[in-house]
Amino acid sequence: MAMTKPAEPEQYLSFQLGADVFACNILQVKEILEYHRLTSVPQMPAFVHGVMNLRGTVVPVIDLALRCGRPASAILRRSCIVILEAGHEAPRQYIGMLVDAVHEVISLCADDILPAPAFGNHLRPDFIAGVSHWQQRYILLLHMDKVLSIEEMASLSSPPAVQIKAESACLMS
Template sequence: MPMTRQSEPEQYLSFQLGTDVFACNILQVKEILEYHRLTSVPQMPAFVHGVMNLRGTVVPVIDLAQRCGRPASTILRRSCIVILEAGQEGQRQYVGILVDAVHEVISLTADDILSAPAFGNHLRPDFIAGVTHRQHGFIMLLQMDKVLSIEEMASLSAPAGVQIKAESLCLMG
C-alpha cells in the first residue's frame, strides 16, 4: 500500500497587532528591527507611517494596523519594524510593517491551516491566507503580497486634486 506523503511544514513569523495575533510566511521576512523614528512623507495615505534608510535603500514603512482597517498603532516598548520583500515577480521591493511585537516562528502544515470564516472578520478576504489555532487562540495568516500590493498602495497615495483634474480633462475632451 503506497504511503501518502504529508505536506511539508511551512514556517510563519507570528506578531501582535493590538490584542490579535497574525502571521506571515517567513520566506518573505528579511529582517526584524527595533522601532526607531521614521521620516514622514507628505500626501501619503494614513497607513504609510513613513520611510527609513536601510543600508542606502529608502524603505516605506506601513502601519499594518491601519492598513488592515484598525486604529493607528501606538508605539510601545516592544514595537518592531518587520522588513518584508513584497510585490509581484519583477517588481519586488522591500517594505517595512510596523507591528506591536514579534512573537515566534511557527511551523504549519496544510492540515494546520483552516479557511478563514466568512463572517465576523474585519479584514478584507483577499488579505487572509487562512487561520490556525494555537494554545492561546487563533492566528490569522496574512497574504502579504495582497496586503502590501505596491500598485494598490500607490493608487491610494495619488492626491485627490490630481485625480479630479484628470477626470475633468477627460470630460472636457
C-alpha cells in the same frame, strides 16, 4: 500501493497587533528591526507611517494596524518594523510593517490551516490566507501580497485632485 509523502510544514512569523496575533509566511520576511523614528512623507495615505533608510535604500513603512482598518499603533517598548519583500515582479520592493511585537517563528502543516470565516472579523477577506489554532488561541494568517499590494497602495496615495486633473487631461487629448 503508493505511499504519499506528508506535506512539509511551512514556517510563519507570528506577531502582535493590539490584542490579536497574526502571522505571515517567513519566506517573505527579510529582517526584523527595532522601531526607530521614521521620516514622514506628505500626501501619503494614513497607513503609511513614513520611510526609513535601510543600507542606502529608501523603504516605506506602513502601520499594519491602520492598513487593516484598526486604530493606529501606539509605539511601545516592543514595537518593531518587519521588513518584507512585496510585489510579484522582479525586482521586488522592500516594505516595512510596523507591528506591536514579534513573537516567534511557528511551523504549520496545510492540515492546520482552516479557511477564514465569512463573518466575525474586521479584515478584508482578501487579506486573510487562513486561520490556525496555536497555543490556545487562533491566529490569522495574512496574505501579505494582498496586504502590501504596491499597486493598490500607490493608487491610494494619489490625491483626488491630481487624479481628476490626470483624467481630464486624458479626456481632452
